[in-house]
Amino acid sequence: MSEKPRRVLLKLSGEVFGGGTLGLDIDVLNLIASQIHDAVTEGVQVACVVGGGNFFRGAELSSRGFDRARADYMGMLGTVINALALQDAIEQAGTRTRVQTAITMGQVAEPYIPLRAIRHMEKGRVVVFGAGAGMPYFSTDTVSAQRALETNCDELLVGKSGVDGVYTADPKFDPNAEKLDYVTYHDALAKGLKVVDATAFSLCMDNGLNMRVFGMSEPGNVARALRGDTIGTLVSA
Numbered sequence: 001m002s003e004k005p006r007r008v009l010l011k012l013s014g015e016v017f018g019g020g021t022l023g024l025d026i027d028v029l030n031l032i033a034s035q036i037h038d039a040v041t042e043g044v045q046v047a048c049v050v051g052g053g054n055f056f057r058g059a060e061l062s063s064r065g066f067d068r069a070r071a072d073y074m075g076m077l078g079t080v081i082n083a084l085a086l087q088d089a090i091e092q093a094g095t096r097t098r099v100q101t102a103i104t105m106g107q108v109a110e111p112y113i114p115l116r117a118i119r120h121m122e123k124g125r126v127v128v129f130g131a132g133a134g135m136p137y138f139s140t141d142t143v144s145a146q147r148a149l150e151t152n153c154d155e156l157l158v159g160k161s162g163v164d165g166v167y168t169a170d171p172k173f174d175p176n177a178e179k180l181d182y183v184t185y186h187d188a189l190a191k192g193l194k195v196v197d198a199t200a201f202s203l204c205m206d207n208g209l210n211m212r213v214f215g216m217s218e219p220g221n222v223a224r225a226l227r228g229d230t231i232g233t234l235v236s237a
């Protein structure tokens with residue numbers, strides 16, 4: 001019998017898409033897309049959850065007077081723009097791609113249907129999940145853990161733009177911060193290591209899903225992570 005193919009969920013934050021600023025950096029998008037295409041060509045089944053921080057973050061808008069729920073919906077719509085951009089880039093690289101959104105918008109994307117998403121992946125299509133959970137007060141980190149669980153992914157891969165893994169403290173502010181090759185969810189939560197939010201960590205911990213946090217700036221790292229190379233930091237129960 002043939003070996004079960006590796007299936008992974010790649011979480012890309014909006015920061016990655018914007019190349020550090022507002023909007024989209026097309027060159028960065030194409031670099032990510034070509035690596036996803038390479039991994040799919042090698043037989044890896046790939047789903048992506050995209051963030052929206054390069055457009056709007058609900059909490060930031062709300063701190064400036066916006067209604068929180070409305071601001072969160074703006075944030076979710078930003079993730080859909082990123083999802084469509086990623087779809088285009090992956091298709092141009094040569095791999096069929098479907099976008100599924102948690103807020104129904106029939107003209108631009110399929111609704112979120114987990115069994116259909118699995119079927120797409122089995123057929124070698126990439127599935128990009130947009131609009132988060134479709135609910136205010138949630139983050140795309142939490143959604144990536146949930147989607148990975150519901151579509152039976154083997155691992156959750158979290159691509160970061162500023163760091164190459166999980167550190168003992170924020171390396172931007174603490175020169176003594178050390179990179180960890182491995183950390184448990186329990187320790188990450190107890191020590192308040194802020195790589196993804198606490199809800200995402202605990203969802204993975206409670207359901208035994210491994211997470212690999214890696215840096216996006218090293219060329220080829222997305223493909224390495226998708227293939228299962230031991231880069232960055234492994235977080236597990």
Ligand code: UDP
Nearest residue numbers: 014051052053057058072075132133138140
């Ligand atoms: N958001 C939400 N519900 C969700 C997912 C996202 O309300 O299920 C909103 C929230 O306002 C968030 C914004 O969408 O700030 C963008 O998502 P996120 O901050 O997770 O993106 P990232 O930081 O990964 O770029």
